[in-house]
Amino acid sequence: MSIFSEIRRHVMAALDEMVADGTLPAGLDFGRVNVEPPRDPSHGDMATNAAMVLAKPAGSKPRDIAEALAGELAKRQEIDSAEVAGPGFINLRLDPALWRRCIGDVLAAGAAYGGSDTGGGAKVNIEYVSANPTGLLHMGHARGAVFGDALASLLAKVGYDVTREYYVNDAGNQIDILAESLIKRGRQLAGETIPDSEFEGFYPGEEVIDAARAANEEDPDWLSLPDGDRHAFARRQAVDFLMVRIREDLAHLGIEQEIYTSEAALVADGAVGRALDTLESRGLIYTGVLEPPKGKKPDDWEERPQTLFRATDFGDDVDRPLKKSNGEWTYFATDIAYHLDKYRRGFATLIDVWGADHGGYVKRMNAAVDAITEGEAALDVKICQLVNLMDKGEPVKMSKRAGNVVTIREVVDEIGKDVVRFIMLTRKNDAPLDFDFAKVTEQSKDNPVFYVQYAHARVHSVFRQARTTIPDLPLDDESLAEANLELLTDPGELALIKTIAGWPRIVESAAEAHEPHRLAFYLNDTAAEFHAHWNRGKDEAGLRLVVDSDRELTLARLAMIRALALVIASGLEVFGVMPVEEMR
């Protein structure tokens, strides 16, 4: 049990006692009572708003409840003092031994520290990347890829049974165009002269040429197949080839998704028809005519009756079409079937990670999931804003049409997956992110990856130092766990310990909010605190971590910073970043 839930339990118990002895009326709802560390550390270790929240329902003044509750809490051995402050807060100071004990918890748990079983093994499906296999992944995809992957790890850490998934959009128009692009490239490779102008509107990437070569190896005569067969062959070849490349690139980023669901397979299987039949049977599908969008009317707008889903019944703004005029399903229709498929596979919690350009699609998908699962499944769509690629402050221009996209592969090869992954998580997912190639490779505190890694490396550096100066001091985790932590009395040390002890709380709240970036901010703050403490040892020799003349004190301090390194490692593990032990 974490120190936070322990103290919360004390507050709850104290409230129960006050109900028992008549100080508080029975039947109060304690749901809004919180117990958390105050923003301002001078207020103490923990604070509770219980008196203010309960004053009105209990029919008494906040101060009176606060005084009584504080008196009750102060009796407890774990709580050194309880003071009423401000409008009715109760500030608690804890027995420092409680905090120190957390160091032992970290050493025992290792990098697994901060994990929990809050999720209770509930199945969560998180779908991310899901880029169309019409080209290689570029840096625009990297953010969603890393975000989804880190969120998955984060949820796994707090006890969810997480499945990572990629939805392959291998049906529809774009794939037809891809197939035709492949055929053009095939003819080109066969010696035919095809002017660039003929590639207008097709996929120009070099990877399509590679795919055509692969097609030649698969079947040297594929170009002479009858038109329909050739097209089908080209589709299959192109998609298979590009998916292999995409998966390779993701693997380079440290991402491996366990499920790849094919849109084409869902369609071929009849899943779309079945899903829509279900909606039909509930009266949620009708044929109607939509109003043209106001303000911006498409030039080729014509009124036509369409097959529509009653999305407005589920909070959407308009009803949404399910069929194209050529009789094919819309992307939305297949997506309904896909989400139903996920639900049927046992996932009541679904997370989709999408790019900013799909933001307008969120409401209808939520409506659809609500309708198709009869409210049984919860969908959370996380939108990742754009990544602005920069170099030394100047924007790097990227245009798919001009063919000068910056691919994930290039960047990972150049600066490494760990840097890319960490930087992508240093902003809230729905805020735009600047990714400056010069800055992220810089070795300074400007660069959060470096700064955090350096803190981790510095801990190891201190250990190397200790091994030199006190060679016979045992420094394995078991020995460190035996250290006499009572020797850690300096305010800087206690502050560091409290920060370390706060890690499970951060993990918990980040997981609940589906916001992995909170870990990045915590890691940065923790690194800063450690660097500051380290420097204090420069001014005051008594605060140095390695004290040649005092083995016991050194052991206690090393236990503390070992715990700190483990917490950093724990965070980096969620991010899929390798902690470094040396930075020379």
Place this chain on the structure above:
RNA sequence: GCGCCCGUAGCUCAGUAGGAUAGAGCACGAGAUUCCUAAUCUCGGGGUCGCAGGUUCGAAUCCUGCCGGGCGCGCCA
């Protein structure tokens, strides 16, 4: 025109699902290296949290309206 996201220090952003005197970094100014990595640290100035109302013990946070920016808006995915 409608919907979603956003508006916090000169700049880039946090702000722990409503808490106490709103925080970091950059930039700017002043300092710290016989010593565990100065790739670091310390101190300082800097704000009507876009504007106006509302909800309540209490609002950057929730509600309404306006202003400003981004994204999207039938048969693309």
